[in-house]
Amino acid sequence: MVSELSDQLLPFQLERSGLRGRLVRLGPVVDTILSRHDYPDQVARLVGEFVVLGASLAGGLKFAGSFSLQARGDGPVPLVLTDVTNDGDIRAYAEAKEGAADKDARLDQLMGAGYLAVTVDQSAVGGQTYQGIVELEGESLTDCMLTYFRRSEQVPTGMRVAVTRGEEGWRGGALVIQKLPETDPHAAEDAREDWQRTMLLLATLGEEELADPRLSEEQLLVRLFHEEGVRVFPRHDLAVGCRCSRRRIDKMLATFSAEDLDDMADETTNEIGVTCHWCNKTFTVDRDDFREP
């Protein structure tokens, strides 16, 4: 039997350079999210890239709320959205129009022109919300994200992403390394060399390796960075988490007019079916529960 990837986020540090990184590997999580929808393969792969990159860019989940990636474009896939909470609950979905299946599996082909927004939303706990935006450009989500970090955050960033479908389902991985502002200006020359050497090593990481369930996270990191000294920090579990509930659906329906509710109700059963666009679950609600007194 083929083992599955661990659905975990592993933060690490390279001892020689002090650079920090995060490795995310998703098996059942990304497979569940993608299997709930009937996307063409290349759309599923793109959504999978959003999921693994979203989890790896969420800064070690050190916020209180949610971290999201949202892309909107004028192509056959006008929307891709993913978010992850600080508890590690991930959800994602995309809109795909007819014609998406005929496109190449490239970001620019599938989504066209538009933008990508990166948001940390801490409003639910009374905290700040931060958002950065970059134009959708490049052949892949990785290209687009690298442009984002260069322009918006000015944080040197290296990343590799893999999403593949094997016999046991979808799986994916992402490895992100970022160079946070240096604290010691005298070390700038060394730091530049450290960065270049680390990026060369990162570039040797193949997609098969990154999503290979036979390699543990530690094995993968040691194989890649054995001369750099790898120190791993405690892992975070990642899970599929939708936030839909009957209560939320009721609250949403309560905002519609009686006329709209009549239109939405099935003529025979008098029921309203509401499908959660994130997880594709359908809630069936009796129209009469919303009749004005």
Ligand SMILES: [Zn+2]
């Ligand atoms: Zn849902």
